[in-house]
Amino acid sequence: MRTALAFASALALSACAVGPDYRPPASLPADQARLAELSGTTAVTDAPAATQWWHLFEDPALDRLVAKALAHNTDLRVAAANVRRARGLLSEARAAALPTTTTSGQFTRSRNVVNFGQGLTGFTQEVYTAGLDASYELDLFGGVRRSIEASRGDIGAAEAALDAARVSVAAETALTYANACATGAQAQVARDTLALQEKTLDLTRRLLAGGRNTQRDVDQSVVLVEQARAQAAGFEAERRASLYALAVLTGEPPASFDAAAAACVTPPAVRAPIAVGDGQALLARRPDVRQAERQLAADTARIGVATAALYPSISLLGSVTTTGLSPSDLGTSDSFGYSVGPLISWNFPFSGAARARVRQNKAIAEGSLASFDKAVLTALQETEQALARLKGAIEREEALSRALKASESAAFIAEKRFGAGSDSFLQLLDAQRSRADARAAYADAQAARAESQVALFKALGGGWEGAPQPVAAGQEPSGTR
Template sequence: MKTHALRCLAAALLAAMAACSTVGPDYRVPGQAMVKLDAANGPLAGLEASSARSAPLPAHWWRLYDDPVLDDLVGQAFAANTDLRVAAANLQRAAAVVDEAGAGRRPNVSVSAAPAYGRASGAAKGVPYALPDMGTYDTGASVSYQVDLFGKLSRGLEAAHADADAAQAAYDLARVNVAAGTVRAYADTCAAGRQLDVARRSVALQEQFADLTRKRAGMGRGTSLDISRAQGQLEQLRAAVPPLEAQRATALYRLAVLVGKVPGSLPASLAACHVPPTLRDPVPVGDGAALLRRRPDIRQAERALAAATARIGVATAELYPSISLGLSAGSTGTLSRLGADNSLRWSLGPLISWSLPNTGLARSHIEQAEAGSAAALARFDATVLNALRETSSALTVYARDLDRTDALRAARDRNREAAEQARTLYRLGRTDFLTALDADRTLAGSESALTAAQGQLAADQAALFLALGGGWE
């Protein structure tokens, strides 16, 4: 009879297992998500043939600059940047959480051993004499296994895997930021060096002009007012040098931190850079579909949505009973009878441990999980829209700055011709001092504006590559 009852119980349990399935929604990207819109997957807004092209973005986009120094700096940053170290540690932690979630699906084994020496109470046992001192022991082992009838453990493991994928995407995003930040810091260093060259050249020219003005005044062909004005212009140009030196120094400090070094410890040769990295061809940007596949923050948001969806299943499983199986065996007795047949024990109890759910609490958890999933979808949509906005904005700014640089270059060329003509006429006495001084002032301003615009182009390119999200593959 007992054997028959056990067989019936086992058959009923197997039938229940076969009838049950994983509860909660199976994850798929929602059809209404922004990432699936045709407009989001088409050509990028702001794309102009003069500044960008629809060719695929290469994985190591900084190599488009063909600058070995820059390539080496990016490599150093990938190897030692502290933000990447943090992201790598978070990724390792996420992997450990996956292992923890998977452990719930494996049997739980425990072993115990409790030797003791002492005397039991004779009065407690109802005898009028003292019991003898003796050694006792209790050893045992137990195995328990939670039956995942409704998929609570499976959904939890699914959520942990999605979280680990999100952590991987966060690491890839950190690589994108580090690559773009390194290029930007290097470009800022070189642009500041170029602006310093222009500023110092303007100072040298003005020094020559001021000296010429003093000589002409000594020969009666000028006045003390001319000398004061020339000297004032000289000091004005000298005042532009210290801020540029500070810009170069701070860019070098930023670059040092990005590559994992102490500020001020970079080679002196980097400070001697005077030519910002430039691209010979329009920037390859691909299309919207490629952008959405490539940006790690979009993948991170999508994986967060997958994790939130899986947690709905975890919460839904709380509506159903939790069933676990158990088996234990051991030996208990006196030390003198260690291992004797009559000291052995075993049990299939609890064969089944059935915990009835708290329905009200479970439904509250389901509502919380569903709200979390809705918020994750909204964040996913926002990330997609923001990626498209950032890229289109970067494309537009870069294209307009290219136009501005071309105009400033033409203005600089005309102003240089005007300044040379004014200096010649002034030396020949065919124009007044103020005309020559104003021409020099205009040339100095146009050269400074042009070099600043060229430096901004390098910064625009770094911002565009950052928006494109390349560099983690």
């Protein structure tokens, strides 16, 4: 026994972990990670980005909906289950570094017949046996340690995937709420336009009866009325579709949509400059970049797992048994037996499947490195695009606001002049059509601004910090991860 233990100790002291040691990829230089769209605009600042960014909209209904989605969204529950699965696999990998034991017990009753020269004689014998077998694989080449490293990387990747899902769910909830408000606003504009067109139609019919108009004027007015009615119906349908989607995002059946969201007719907007930080902080905050880095770490460790399979496997085996003819004999000094010794195994040939698995895992790690580089570039790209689109959306909204004021004034003057007989009916229709178009365009611009702001917040990668552990609807969410 002492010889076997000394042999195992010597091997353990000389053990090493084969395969490459993981080194995180180098960070992008500051000049390459800078955000070019930060210059020349007052819509954003380079102050540190907000975490729970939806509070910047100052909309209690939106705050409540995002909090509910982060607590009960079904996609988040799936991602959280994947984290628990990864932790279970780490426990399994750690167990491979510990000795394994097996206990056994046996009772045998047998009848034997013996010829002692005076005829056959039968007798019955009972035997009791208890045993303990133990085995321990020496991790001489680090296969188990690399497996633990890979499992830790998988946990980090799963946690980052959960955080990335939180970012997406928060952004999707805010965007869907903004769409519900925007289509509600557009439907309201269409209904107001319909009411004005119906008044114009009534006036046109009365003028026709008085001989001041023609049937063509009435027909043209009917066209505008029905077009406004059709627009109102389309916007109302889209509003309800957004409400159903919003309910599912928060873990509820579609019919259980939020009453406050159903009543919203003003798209939420952040009027103050949005803090976005800098490119280095962006890359450190984005969960998808962290997920790609942790996946690279796990895949690098698996090269070591595959490489360790090329070397001998050495295990220390031992067993202890006690045997007796009665239960009382078990455990006595004369009933004990034991065996102990090393077992060495090695797969041949060396250039077969084991080496092929090493090459496979190296290729996987190279692909993971490329995926990490792509995640970094994508993070910068999405942020730059979101900044550019937000700038354009703000300028478009401001321009259309000025256009709406001018069209409202022109329509008001045309209606007065038409009533006084100074303008023709075609001039009135043209002014009213321009006003309706301006109202619809401005409502669309408000929706586009809200969408651009949410897209920027999503690109910045915040919103996962301090989020609760997701649970089924109706349950109280637990603490943060």
